[in-house]
Amino acid sequence: MTPPAPKPPAAKPPGAKRRAVVIEARRQAGRAVAAPSLTRDEVLEAYRWILGRAxxxxxxxxxxxxSGETPAMLRAAMLSCTEFRNLALRARPAPMPLDAAPPAIGLEADGDQIAAMLAQVKRVWTRLAEVSPFALPDGAGALAAAPRAAFLASxxxxxxxxxxxxxxxxxxxxxxxRAVDQGCGAxxxxxxxxxxxxxxxxxDVSAPHLAAAAALAREKGLAHLRWQRVGAERLAPGGPCDLWFSRGALQHSPPPLARAVLAEGFASVAPGGVAVVQLLTWGADYAFSAEAYLASPRxxxxxxxxxxxxxxxALAATAGLVAAEVLEDPVPALDRARWLSHLFVLRRPG
Known part of the structure; x- marks a missing residue:
């Protein structure tokens, strides 16, 4: 009877070869061999593939x-943590029905109303900078102070x-x-x-955030970066740009203000240039009225x-931009079961 062919050796997980080398080196040195523990690469890969971040x-x-954890122990801990459960929740299909009625969102506002909305945004983000200019989504619908290294890596x-x-x-x-980062924060x-x-x-509208950003740029030796604070008289920088970028910013502005910023930003894109912008485009039960918003304490x-x-x-078409892509871009801080976020890639022919 012909014996079965030997099975090929199983592929070793990342870092296994390095552990084997370390263990063999200890054995050769006559030292006690401890149970295999984690390597730095394994920790980094676990964060990357399970939590999607550094x-x-x-x-x-x-x-x-x-800690003495093995790769299996680290994997089990990360799969059971709250952050991973929130990631799994946000991965569910968004529930916006195809027969959804138009949302009750008032997009029109006069100059004084837009100035008042901008003042509220400025107040919020100046206050946030006093706590920490380095803030990231906390996974629970809010922003929280983050370590500087994690903030920059994001x-x-x-x-x-x-x-x-x-x-x-x-x-x-x-x-x-030439590029513009609208709502750049720090x-x-x-x-x-x-x-x-x-x-x-x-x-940005927040002077403390711009000061923190300028300090980081100097520290990194990026002397060619410029910083500009905007106000009601000018919501976006003047002059043409080849890349107008905004992500994680305009979703915090009332719709009439965000609409005004988009109009100025889209108009600034030069021939052959691109606008890459992210916005919340639908929210379950979300409605907005400029009068009600400004009449209530914020x-x-x-x-x-x-x-x-x-x-x-429609704003893009008015500005002469053509949609190249519209992609869903979930916001980490929000429940994807209630909100839709999209990334727009818009080009000006030329």
Missing amino acids: PENEAVVAKRIA GLEDRAMVEAALARCGVDRGRLL GRATLHLAAICPEVTGV PPRPEWHVVPMAEVL
Whole structure:
């Protein structure tokens, strides 16, 4: 009887080879061999593939390695944590019905009303900067202070997303010389956009955030970045740009204000240029009235607002921009069962 062919060896998980080398080295040295523990690469890969992000800082990585956990133990801990459960919840299909009625969202406002809305946004984000200019979604519908390293690392996602969108749309990056990051905050994405365009301007309404962003740029040696505070008289920087970018910002502005910013930003895109912008486009039971909004007291905390997709596309068409892509882009802080967020990639022919 012919014996069965031997099975090929199973592929070793990442880091297994390194552990085997360490164990063998200890054995050769006559030292006691401890149970295999985590390597730094394994910790980084677990965060990346399970939570979709980098660890908060190196201290967290070191703590995991020193804990004596095995890869299986780390995986079990991360799969049972609240952050992963929230990620699984947000991965469910969004519930917006195909026969949904038009939302009751008032988009019109006069100059004084828009100025009052901008003042509220300025008050909220100036107050937030007093707590910490480095804030990220906390997974529970709010923003929370974050370690500086995690805050900066999160901007890599924006850079990768922009680069991929440009490549899919056949945009020649060599033509993109001037970029604007609208609602830049403390420069989370702005510092990374500097790798795409040689001239980048970060724009925000909060002076403390801009000061923090400028300090980070100096620390990183990015002297070519510029910073500009906007006001009611000018909501977006003057002059043409080749890339107008905004992500995680306009969703906090009341719809008439966000609409006014979009109109100015879209108009600033130069021939052959691109606008890449993210907005909330639908919210279950969301409605807005400028009169009711301004008549009620507003606490100094971030708000969440919607601009319907049809309005965004109409503004783009009025400005002469053509939609290249419209992609769903869930917001980490919000329940995807109640909100829809989209990323718009818009091009001006030329």
